[in-house]
Amino acid sequence: MLAQKPTAFEVAGRRPVALQRCDAFVGRTTNWLYDHLRFVPRYTPLVLCDNLMLRDEFPELEAWVVGGERFFQRVWRRVAGQAVYPVDAWRLSARAPVVLHSHFGYVAAEDFAVRRHLETPWVVSFYGADVYLLGTQPEWRERYAKVLGDCTRALALGPSMAKSLTELGCPAAKIRIHPLGVDVQAIPYAPREFTPGGTLRVLFAGTFVEKKGLRYVIEGVALARRAGLRLELHIVGDRGGRPEEAWVRDEILELIRRLGLDDCVRQHSWVRFKDLLALALKCHVFAAPSVTASHGDAEGTPFVLQQMMATAMPVIATVHSDIPYIFGQHVSLLVPERDARGIADRLQRYAEVPETMTREGLALRERIRNAFNVRACAARLSDLYDGLRSGNGHP
Template sequence: MKIAFIVEGFPVLSQTFVLNQITGLIDRGHEVDIYAEVQDDSRKIHPTIEQYRLLERTYYQPLQPHDKLQRVLKALRLFVPCFLEDPDLVLRSINVFKYGKSAASLRLFYSVIPFLGNRNTYDVIQCHFGLLGIKGMMLREVGAIQGKLVTAFHGVDISQNLDLLGENLYDDLFKVGDCFLPISQHWRNRLAQLGCPSGRTFIHHMGIDCQKFTFIPRIPAPEQPIRLISIARLTEKKGIEYGIRAVAKILKRYSNIEYLIVGSGELRERLAQIIQGLGVEAQIKLIGWKNQQEVIDILNHSHILLAPSVTASDGNQEGIPVALMEAMAMGLPVISTYHSGIPELVEDDVSGFLVPERNIEALANKLEDLLQQPERWVKMGQSGRSRVEEQFNINKLNDRLVEIYQALIETGQSNLHQEHNRTDSASTNSDVFIPSTSTSL
């Protein structure tokens, strides 16, 4: 199969789930092209990017200035060479009568540039996050790309994005999209509330390559510190502040623990100030971004993972954190929250503990429970590993994804076990707008 991935940024350091999906499809003999708006920090390229030479498969559109005047001036400079290359597609992309705001804002013009003179037909157009699904829909409508349109919903796209842009945001996408893949039952339920057709909607977890994560029974070594670990972007929804405060709360009683926080993000300075204010710099450390192999090495020498996720003040929510899957696959008991799809991965009091969001006292209490019962760690770790192997194994999930794609291509239906009558006559109109995707990650 020939598959196009439409994403906002690539490579994105925190989105190993997209990377694992792309490389898994390539390993299965499929041809993958990647269309992205921006390139992440090239100084921190994931080794897999180089191994698969993925940047050679990636096509970037010109950066769209946020300032309207600058966006227009840049478009004017681009217009003549673009028009000479593919006049028909360029003129359609600025047809405000047919494509309304998307054309008037010039977002559609910038979006079609990677396709000028090379309008590929794909078997599948895989869009990650709902706003990119809208973009894929518009690109297909304008004739820049062809193929079955599949949209994966992760969390922010059906939480914060709806708060910002309205609950009718995806109405047109639901009409013409061929398949919708929420990453959890929690988000499938939310899509159903929004009117997403159930016959074209399937839970498809993000997953990990379990073979890369060796199970190690977690047993505290005498006279050695117990290491707690969090692996996350330093953003509000990751709840790291609550992990810091919970650990600080018990340090006087458990002086033999250290807490390492892996990741980078806009809250780093604030979190550093909190650690300093609590006077716990010696035990709680922000150690920055690490690549996957470095993360594995750190997990090899850790005992308990904290993932205190919360709903952010702007409505942003998690999907199911990949860091939880990785830690559980390696045998760490985990402490997380009743947030989004996390309870579909972590079974309370079986593979770890779940507590209410933003509850520092509950986090501290469950952490103490684990510290006082190290004899439970091995069994919890075994339960976590089994859960990940059964339901979050990327190899099984990629096989399933190929089945979904093949069913779409062969029958025109994504549902493998039930009939569904889809209205193919639905089309986009001038009221559809490609929103800025800057809020989608």
């Protein structure tokens, strides 16, 4: 591929546009995408999404909605197949994007029309369920074969996901590991301190789906409580959008009742991110015991885990997917999947030896600050765009 000529925007001294395709912007559990795009240097992100959400919390980036087609667009698609509707094509051409970046594999599978219209390098990022759940289904494996064959780069959150992409048929030369970054400077932190005999406050935040492993937090808290530990479990979240996993919420509520934990569990549903941070600073331990779900779904790298690490909170997480990649040299702190006893033992140790909790929390913050700072991660994304545009980034 030849190096691209400067666009009219660049000639005028303005940043080139990097078109970002996603489904929801900004979803309650995908605020990481907003942070990541805000800090991309040398490029102006333009978001093309199906649903525009939470603009009062996340107002900065320009975003267009493409969902909810008008009558003439529906007629055009029926007549012209996958061609971009002329008015939309004109709007896109006027902004002259120099790269198309599709976020989530299932979004990319719908982006061929945009890809053909723009004729730019095409980057596709994968994040979790799009690989581990959809990637097990024959119809999606077929669709992904086309995406991975046509895209210029496929980005994985870590080595485990990169391996899964090769198993889906992606040429290894196209794959790059590109983790999510945390805005460490914007996240308040405090060394966690605990007085033996007090109440240890544990925090969980996430969607009520099987892969989050919430039941094992609850069972671990019950075991530690029976051993005499005073505990509060704060649960932030609610059921997910998939009907097939609606049972998880019912199971969680029944488990809390059956184990007699109603008096020590505090449920918060969804909260604003600033309120989650305020609650986190009042808690001692964050629990993220991810598991591989019975239908095959798995995490990528739970972003809230990285955010909580940045607050200097010790984290109880599992040897799952690319979580070991996030922990790096601290991987020995992880517990096995579905190990309620391991969670209880860790809580007991933190309560009995509080300085361990303090030391581990500070070490995990340093890990995030040094390896997953959003500014450094976003700069590497810009470098990737630069390489693709110059022709040096192709296999």
